[in-house]
């Protein structure tokens with residue numbers, strides 16, 4: 001028999017995705033891995049999947065019905081390029097190569113350009129949901145051509161997570177659009193995790209509650225508007241007890257957060273695009289700070305904190321304040337993330353439906369959450385929404401959170417508890433709504449030292465003050481820079 005789809009790369013993600021594909025009616029899946037032992041192992045462990053094991057790229061290609069469709073799930077970067085080089089040799093025009101790894105979208109754009117010259121379709125596809133998602137239904141963000149989507153659409157729809165009856169997949173846009181959106185998804189994930197971590201830290205230090213007690217708080221939150229996968233697993237992590245010591249597991253885990261780079265990419269590209277994703281950036285930086293044990297050890301000894309003790313009058317009220325601050329800050333993180341998607345779409349010429357993106361994040365992926373429906377609603381009501389946080393529903397959220405949000409951020413500063421994502425989200429919010437910003441002063445400074453010119457509020461034109469002369473103002477011919 002021939003396979004209608006193939007998977008290359010049988011580590012955690014690839015093997016689970018292959019099993020997911022094989023479990024769907026009508027699919028026969030060919031599998032290939034560089035190290036053949038892994039292929040044998042997978043096939044032996046899962047006879048029910050009916051895999052076609054292949055031991056060379058040629059055999060892999062021969063066992064696929066044409067036009068061929070193959071999904072690559074290997075280490076992003078060099079691994080992906082190595083596999084592509086081999087597949088291009090044995091595939092034919094009209095065949096489809098899907099890269100399901102966490103590729104940098106700029107690499108995806110370059111790869112598609114290169115591969116399309118051979119007549120083979122290349123489809124960079126973001127796949128979220130980790131190991132479990134790959135097996136039971138991920139959120140899928142494909143880029144690539146409209147033509148390849150004709151073939152891939154039904155396959156992806158059959159294996160994707162389902163949220164409220166709808167499969168969590170949509171054709172995001174051409175070439176690198178899928179990997180770009182997956183990147184921003186991961187950035188939002190960083191922010192969401194950081195906000196939850198700050199909330200936990202504030203509650204623990206402010207109320208003295210144990211991790212298990214705080215797990216109950218998160219369980220409670222998960223029954224309300226904050227309902228989400230990350231809140232749910234936070235409760236489970238906090239409740240976990242270390243078998244060796246009997247302590248809460250969270251107290252024996254080294255407090256240095258790792259990162260694989262997609263959060264940093266989100267921030268790097270936001271800087272390039274000029275989009276302030278401050279909440280996401282703080283989340284990435286917070287992980288970097290945590291992973292500097294040398295600096296932290298020295299600072300811990302010499303840098304003082306506030307001298308007065310932090311007292312909280314009502315733990316219940318404080319916890320509710322933290323919940324509201326978390327919700328409002330989370331709205332800001334999403335608002336910033338969508339700003340980056342909008343800017344990326346404009347820069348790279350993608351036709352992206354924002355509401356659809358919120359929809360496909362409702363299931364399968366790490367940031368799945370109840371409130372994503374509200375984002376879809378917001379963009380449905382106004383596709384040209386200038387920023388998500390100004391949609392009526394989210395205005396209500398941040399309006400209700402005003403007092404709590406400000407109390408929590410000032411209390412954290414007062415108590416010396418780091419809450420960078422809470423604080424920067426609030427600062428962004430206040431910046432966005434300010435009627436005047438001190439950017440006017442910055443323009444004055446720039447004009448002073450670099451003759452960079454400025455515009456005026458009261459008339460058109462570009463102006464410069466003769467700072468080193470008589471300090472009169474002249475109208476400038478050149479453009480403002």
Ligand code: NBP
Nearest residue numbers: 009010011012013034035074075076079082101102127130
């Ligand atoms: P890894 O990222 O650990 O990669 C291991 C796989 O890459 C193995 O199959 C390995 O083959 C293969 N490989 C390498 Br390394 N170099 C190769 C080469 N030159 N030629 C052929 N194959 C090569 O696997 P993973 O953790 O399953 O992740 C796969 C992809 O999915 C990555 O891009 C990752 O970033 C992404 N990912 C996504 C999520 C998510 O939630 N969406 C989670 C985790 C990972 P070998 O067996 O011969 O060494």
